[in-house]
Amino acid sequence: MTQRLSFDGDVVIAGGGLAGQTLALALHSAGVGVALVDVLPFETQLEDRFDGRASALAYTSMRMLDTLGAGERLREFTQRIEDILVCDGRPEDGMRAGGPGPFTLHFDRHEIHPGADGEPLGWMAENRHSRLALTEAIAARPDIAVFAPVKAVGWTRNSASTDLHLEDGRTLRGKLLVACDGKFSAVRRQAGTRSFGWDYGQKGIVATVEHERPHNGVAYEYFMPSGPFAILPLTGNRSSLVWTEKAAAADALKAMDRDGFEEALRARFGDFLGAVNETGPRWTYPLTLKVAERFHADGIAYCGDAARGIHPLAGQGFNLGIRDAAALAEITAEQKRLGLDLGSAVGLQRYQAWRRMDSMALVAATDVFNRLFSNDIAPLRLARGLGLSIVDKIPPARRFFMRHAGGEIGDLPKLLKGESLAA
Incomplete structure (x- = not known):
């Protein structure tokens, strides 16, 4: 097939999900010419049944979205997280309902952001609303070249560019190609960059529930023998659940009728928020770890899940992608101002050095916590419960x-401080 050039600019982004759209806005805000490619039409990504997940946005992530013009659009659909309660979950035993166990670790936003108007610990937003806010912000910037729906079928590296080839015969030429195409990135695979990881043998059941009492902006994370069970506050008297189970049990819960699922849910959830009822569909997602050996190849950067996809127990997946975007946009803008090659090894190595330590710390932490808490060994259960209680009594550790x-923590990119990249 003869390829015809339809974009010739600074950066081409393969993958128009949350990380890809955030990066496109960040680059554009810095005066970098950008093209965004996705295999799905954006309208599909906005449908209720496309993605049932909700994401916790760190307060630095929201600062960045505000700076990029997406925060204002998103804010009406977000719920502030004022407190986080982490505990060894109390399994139902026939004598009492589930819910928080006796050992807890309490994070209170007033410790780091005092005052009635202080920043929360984070914001909860359903992914469909995050996508809508990003898509509307991109639509308001017509000089961001959007190619969707169209499939990328490969790329070639030239002396001064990396060309992304589309299934319809077009070629997008950029000085830098960025892979935002997920854990199983086709761009990364063609580059021959190895990755390591494993399947946890778990699935996350995602559902939205309504409850009788207000959550008051508190997020709960129970550690159960089968895996973490998170109750994440949404707008109104609603919460998003991420219920981790062994794969077979998760499939069985997914297949249950509404009455059966709600009975199992009440046993796990407890009654501290009053009566709980499922609202809307439920989804299951396999839980895996996948980490790229490097965060770049020749003329290519890996961003978001293409760099590393982690267990969701800490709710940091989208935030890591936002931090990638902030660092990569700042480096790329600086390279352009200095007249340097945007795809050079020097800039890409800076990006990797900036992002790898934070990434690997979270990879290790989520993996260790999941393995440590996803069991019911009595001595270990007691030890980890006491560990939570000890940390809870050490304010500097909590902060x-x-x-x-x-x-x-660390050297923050400007966008995460709420500062513009505009020259």
């Missing part, structure tokens, strides 16, 4: 963990 989850 460190809150700031780390908020993305405020």
Whole structure:
């Protein structure tokens, strides 16, 4: 097939999901010419049944979205996270309902952001609303070249560019190609960049529930023998559940009728928020770890899940992609101002150095926590419960963990501080 050039600019982004759209806005805000490619029409990604997940946005992530013009659109659909309660979950035993166990670790946003108007620990938003806010912000910038729906079928590296080839015969030429095409990135695979990881043998059941009592902006994370069970506050008296089970059990829960599922849900959820009822569909997602050996190849950067996809127990997947976008946009803008090659190894190595430590710390933490807590060994259960209680009594430790989850540890890119990249 003869390829015809339909974009010749600075950066081509393969993958128009949350990370890809955020990066496109970040680059454009810095005066970098950008094209965005996705195999799906954007309208499909906005449908209720496309993605049932909700994401916790760290406070630094929301600062960046505000700076890029997407935060204002998103904010009416977000719920502030004022507190996070982490505990060894109390399994139902026939004598009492489930719910929080006796050992807890409480994170209170007033410790790091005091005052009635202080920043929350984060914001909860359903992914469909996050996509809508990003898509509307991109639509308001017609000089961001959007190619969707169309499939990318490969790329070639030239002396001064990396060309992305589309199934319809067009070629998009960029000085830098960025892979935002997920854990199983086709761009990364063609580049021959190895990855490591494993399947946890777990699936996350995602559902939205209504409850009788207000959640007051509190997020709960129970650690159960089968895996984490998260109750994440949404707008109104609603919460998003991420219920981790062994794969077979998750499939069985997914297949249950509404009455059966709600009975199992009440046993796991507890009654501290009153009566709980499922609303809307439910989804299951396999839980895996996949980490790229490097975060770049010749003329190519890996961003979001293409760099590393982690277990969702810390709710940091989207935030890592936002931090990737902030760092990569700042480096790319600086390279362009200095007249340097945007796809050079020097710039890409800077990007990897900036992002790898934060990434690997979260990879290790989520993997260790999932393995440590996803069992019912009595001595270990007691030890980890006591560990939670000890950390709960050490204010500097609590504040460190809150700031780390908020993305405020280390050398922050400008966008995460709420600062513009415009020259």
